[in-house]
Amino acid sequence: VAKTSLTSPPWPEVKLPDPAEEAKYHAEVVQKVNGLISAGRYGRLFAVVHFASKQWKITSEDLIMMDNVLEAECGDRIRMEKVLLVGADDFTLIGRPLLGKELVRVEATVIEKTESWPKVNMRFWRRHNYQRKKIIANPQTVLRINTIEIYPCLS
Amino acid sequence: RYVRQLQRLQLLFSPTAADARGARQFVEEAAQDFARQHPDVVLYVSPRSGPGPAPVLRAEYLNGTVRDELIASKTSEEIVQLATKLANQSGLDIIRIRKPFHTDYPSVQGQWHPLTNKPSILTVQGPRLQPQ
Numbered sequence: 001v002a003k004t005s006l007t008s009p010p011w012p013e014v015k016l017p018d019p020a021e022e023a024k025y026h027a028e029v030v031q032k033v034n035g036l037i038s039a040g041r042y043g044r045l046f047a048v049v050h051f052a053s054k055q056w057k058i059t060s061e062d063l064i065m066m067d068n069v070l071e072a073e074c075g076d077r078i079r080m081e082k083v084l085l086v087g088a089d090d091f092t093l094i095g096r097p098l099l100g101k102e103l104v105r106v107e108a109t110v111i112e113k114t115e116s117w118p119k120v121n122m123r124f125w126r127r128h129n130y131q132r133k134k135i136i137a138n139p140q141t142v143l144r145i146n147t148i149e150i151y152p153c154l155s
Numbered sequence: 156r157y158v159r160q161l162q163r164l165q166l167l168f169s170p171t172a173a174d175a176r177g178a179r180q181f182v183e184e185a186a187q188d189f190a191r192q193h194p195d196v197v198l199y200v201s202p203r204s205g206p207g208p209a210p211v212l213r214a215e216y217l218n219g220t221v222r223d224e225l226i227a228s229k230t231s232e233e234i235v236q237l238a239t240k241l242a243n244q245s246g247l248d249i250i251r252i253r254k255p256f257h258t259d260y261p262s263v264q265g266q267w268h269p270l271t272n273k274p275s276i277l278t279v280q281g282p283r284l285q286p287q
């Protein structure tokens with residue numbers, strides 16, 4: 001059959017490596033990362049966490065504000081599950097889509113439960129003598145992320 | 156390691172005014188429970204005699220801001236809710252905040268610039284050094 005411009009796809013053909021070799025390589029990499037974690041040779045850790053229907057990229061000691069009411073009093077420690085990604089300077093652990101609870105631990109404290117600034121909600125129809133004005137102040141919570149910890153139990 | 160941002164709550168009311176009835180009921184019934192639930196807030200009750208300004212609940216915070224809330228013609232449960240709301244707040248002004256997050260360390264693995272993840276020939280040689 002003659003070769004036309006559409007016989008092979010336009011992207012370069014990729015050859016996958018041997019599965020056995022790949023498994024060996026994966027095991028080696030996992031062992032190295034485990035060793036690094038257990039030796040404690042990582043600097044700041046950052047994590048991507050799914051919380052309050054939003055994904056946040058957080059490090060330790062940073063502030064997050066959400067537009068809802070949590071059922072925790074001020075000063076309570078909260079543990080966040082649903083961690084999607086954890087990274088340090090040399091390595092990152094990517095979850096599919098979540099990481100295990102024995103791997104990562106993210107702790108936060110509820111600092112403040114205030115209301116937002118007063119927002120004006122006004123409805124007006126012209127020539128119909130209809131206007132309604134309402135002032136809305138949503139409750140908000142402020143959290144401070146205390147720590148992000150990882151434990152060397154990869155596989 | 157949590158420090159409550161409310162320093163003191165001053166309850167200024169006059170015992171004879173009609174609109175301070177809720178404040179008086181609050182002082183009789185709920186003030187002690189409130190003080191016990193929030194042990195790190197100081198609650199001052201200062202009745203001022205004679206007809207004066209409207210009854211007010213004044214909250215002072217650790218950064219110096221003073222917030223006054225009117226408690227005229229409010230029931231004692233509403234005053235309790237107001238007081239808990241003030242106790243949970245911090246002294247920052249309630250204005251529009253632009254970002255719901257704040258970090259001191261925005262990048263851990265180095266901030267992205269257009270030359271990350273490109274072969275290092277580009278930084279060494281530059282894009283136009285060959286003669287045309």
